[in-house]
Amino acid sequence: MHPLAERISNKDERALARAISLVENDAEEKLELLKDIHPMTGRAQYIGLTGSPGAGKSSLVNRLITYLRKQKLTVGVVAVDPTSPFSGGALLGDRVRMAEHFTDAGVFIRSMGTRGSLGGLSRTTKETVRLMDAFGFDVILIETVGVGQSELDIMKIADSIAVVLNPGSGDVVQVFKAGIMEIADLFIVNKADLPGVPKLLAELESMLDIVKHDAPWRPPIVQTVSVRNEGLEEVWQRLTDHFEYSKRSGEREARRKTFLEREVIEVVHAEMMKKLVDREQASDKGWIEDVTSGAVDPYSAAVQLLDHYVGEMMKKK
Ligand SMILES: Nc1nc2c(ncn2[C@@H]2O[C@H](COP(=O)(O)OP(=O)(O)OP(=O)(O)O)[C@@H](O)[C@H]2O)c(=O)[nH]1
């Protein structure tokens, strides 16, 4: 067994931190480690929180941690930083907000930046969630900004996905366009102290009438004022309802299956890419000249490369 897996099974927080770094650095031994921790996973409840920049996701996560700790639940948090160059500020803000939890052994918070994710942000995040699960946290919160395909992709690991909206922001249209409406299990109308709540609620309900009119689960809408700690109990209640529903209905199992299937393909894809890049760096790259001179078209060159490497890999087996 990988020594870090062993230490993670003994609830060694420093080993967990080291393991996450290995994953971030896409280290050689990563697959070995993930393989060894896999049997320890599957117990935690994964909750995704997504929404526009500044919607209040981190504030909600922070309050939710406090709430869950009072219920004697342990919490792992993965906060995915937006790719924007401004994320430094947000991170600092989060650090201040989350400071009260840093000394609590029942809480483990990790920020994922694009910078330190050699294996791709989405994959790194999901693997980090797995490591936290193996460590034994009861609940794992995953915060991402709801823009772009890779954020949507990360959310697919979650048992329940909460989408955070604000009144007066035009969020509903964004959510509708981005395809987030379809994957939402719960809507949180945060900053409910600001004007425009009834309008937002009406818009959301009518969108749900269209998108979810025959769905077995209609995402509930909860209002919160995270800065005043209002509505968090209801958020947790609805998340629990959804979790129970998805276990009962077979939805959780179905999601897990789809997710695992994609995960295997993703790993194959990533590992093949790595091998290809390594070998290409070592090879003479004669094809570049052939392609640039026009002797060979790019597509034939690609097919030739592929044939060559796949053939080589098969021979090795
Ligand atoms: N009025 C009001 N302001 C809020 C509320 N919740 C959060 N805020 C403020 O909104 C700002 C953004 O909050 P964050 O929790 O950092 O939002 P976020 O969604 O995590 O932001 P990013 O991670 O940068 O996308 C902060 O200044 C909060 O104080 C609320 O319920 N009401």
Ligand SMILES: [Mg+2]
């Ligand atoms: Mg945040």
